[in-house]
């Protein structure tokens with residue numbers, strides 16, 4: 001007699017392990033905080049990594065016009081290839097190509113935001129059981145994506161005292177035969193750091209020595225303050241294959257549009273056709289970014305005036321300087337001056353704040369008392385720092401810094417005893 | 425002494441198993457075909473499931489205007505929540521809510537096309553080692569997504585002689601305790617079939633009896649010919665929880681825009697908060713669809729005139745009828761009249777075509793001789809049929825049918841012997 005199949009007798013629908021393992025540390029931490037602002041002070045959020053929220057940093061009219069032209073053309077309503085229109089990929093290739101790291105359309109994969117670029121790159125390079133190296137403090141998506149797929153994440157330290165350069169010894173010590181990718185974020189979220197040519201070359205030496213490909217998250221590429229230079233990792237690499245992830249979100253100030261890309265740099269043909277094919281195949285799951293933006297891309301990249309980029313970066317620099325200068329003289333705080341992107345990290349000398357157990361407690365109370373919200377660096381797996389987003393309008397930044405000062409002055413305790421006293 | 429770490433000594437970068445397991449059967453089959461058109465006849469592609477390619481089915485001006493208004497508002501450049509703006513989700517909920525299956529904003533998740541909706545739904549419900557049931561012939565993405573994640577796909581048969589209704593006995597026989605989801609495509613790609621209320625109720629009974637949740641792919645919902653009715657699965661379900669996947673692609677004729685959604689129907693709270701949370705978490709990997717389209721969505725749904733939908737559906741019906749009537753009298757072909765969507769399946773009585781080994785061979789030679797390309801049903805894991813897309817302009821359809829007739833007339837061989845002769 002046929003064996004009766006074992007089937008369900010009652011409803012028992014459970015979320016998949018992948019869903020359960022898709023963790024968002026920022027949400028986990030922020031949702032766990034009691035964020036009740038002081039009713040007497042209007043809330044100032046220095047926490048949101050969205051440069052558009054205050055309205056002071058609009059995108060350029062060229063960008064909007066390019067979109068409207070794409071709509072009016074009636075040419076961009078159908079499906080594009082899943083990795084993007086050839087012409088749009090060509091536009092990105094031309095925009096980022098340089099003699100040291102030439103690019104053609106075939107080296108560009110368009111994605112739904114830099115987030116999907118990161119997702120595709122990790123998905124293409126790594127198997128469950130592999131590990132990737134990621135910065136600490138660092139953007140949380142690398143870990144979210146990797147862990148959900150059973151890939152281990154090893155965090156390498158950044159050194160605040162060296163403007164957040166990578167602790168190369170630590171980085172190298174983490175590599176083993178299961179290391180399938182090294183993530184480098186430059187310029188950095190949350191640090192705002194921009195690495196020198198020499199430091200980038202040292203990073204590449206480590207990757208080269210142990211034959212580990214690099215995922216370069218360069219979404220803040222070119223967003224560096226006057227006087228400082230941005231070097232793409234690819235422009236310095238002769239042998240290490242690099243997937244550089246970027247997009248329109250930050251530099252063009254349209255993060256909601258979800259236009260990102262992967263630039264494949266592989267001059268020694270280490271990736272070969274296999275990784276390229278892998279990226280193409282994986283892109284077919286959701287079929288690429290919105291075609292209207294793809295249609296607008298060439299014009300956005302070629303026609304956005306230099307003055308737009310320049311004035312934004314000038315604003316970011318002056319905002320960062322304002323914040324740095326204000327907070328430098330606040331007792332118990334140690335801001336680290338950034339060189340690019342849109343963030344500044346501020347150290348909390350927690351020994352001087354006995355009222356607080358750590359950065360989460362500190363930032364939570366800053367909301368309760370002063371209605372100022374900064375993201376605790378625990379959200380980036382780092383302790384006793386908080387991150388300020390410098391895209392806020394100047395008057396808000398001034399007011400926020402004043403409130404932070406007041407808060408710190410109230411809670412700061414000069415070291416009442418030296419370490420010897422503990423023994424008494 | 426510390427054990428020396430085993431590391432790589434030379435470059436050896438391999439694509440992940442997930443990438444290698446991301447298979448696209450349509451590509452696999454089409455790329456394997458030798459498609460060399462007859463140089464004397466212009467190519468006619470009846471294979472492309474993109475209604476915009478011939479320019480005869482433009483989207484409505486309301487839709488384009490809604491996009492331009494969203495751009496001009498300057499309100500939709502920043503990040504939206506990863507499951508979409510509340511207002512846009514509300515607009516979708518209102519559009520699809522009905523007394524039998526009420527929806528609120530909380531029941532809607534916006535996605536990057538219906539493809540991502542399918543990806544999220546499968547990812548949320550299924551673990552590696554589970555299986556899902558999917559239609560045969562059917563849209564290939566279900567299998568592509570599932571197999572890449574180690575989920576088995578069991579194909580249930582559709583019955584051409586019953587207008588592609590599901591073989592319910594076969595469906596039920598496939599269910600076991602590892603069955604975590606049943607995919608129902610209605611209206612169907614590639615069949616163009618639209619299920620009756622009674623058939624849908626029978627399907628739901630099977631799902632209910634074995635407590636299997638349903639992924640209803642209703643991207644062609646409401647695209648049914650006059651005289652026929654579309655019933656959403658959710659409107660007929662009292663207990664079976666349903667994730668209904670849809671989007672703007674087909675009905676609004678803008679597939680490139682990548683706007684899709686999941687409607688969560690769960691009146692008995694079987695999914696509970698767990699599956700909802702799972703969908704939210706998974707959406708955070710790529711952060712939702714383009715905000716401009718989200719901003720335009722309310723206006724698109726509320727202001728697109730009925731006449732737009734009506735005239736499109738009238739066109740599709742008359743095109744399907746034209747094709748059906750023409751091919752019905754072609755020797756050796758058996759078209760199955762569709763009731764909706766934009767496809768018609770045509771059976772090949774392969775015994776009468778000794779020149780061809782099957783549908784792939786047949787359609788390949790149809791290109792070589794007549795420059796007409798139809799997708800062989802092998803691309804949908806089905807044999808001896810081909811699919812015609814009925815969105816092509818009328819004169820092309822007429823010409824294509826004439827060429828198909830000529831082709832069949834040349835290759836058709838009346839049965840020269842009855843089955844008894846085989847024994848002689």
Ligand SMILES: Cc1ncc(COP(=O)(O)O)c(C=O)c1O
Pocket residue numbers: 049112113114115116139185188189217219246247248249255258259260711
């Ligand atoms: C370092 C870094 N990479 C990637 C992203 C994601 O970019 P997108 O919005 O294009 O997905 C962000 C967004 O904040 C980021 O800070």
Ligand SMILES: Cc1ncc(COP(=O)(O)O)c(C=O)c1O
Pocket residue numbers: 287473536537538539540563609612613641643670671672673679682683684
């Ligand atoms: C049945 C079915 N589901 C889903 C899709 C994908 O839709 P979208 O383009 O919105 O991702 C298609 C596209 O052809 C389809 O035929």
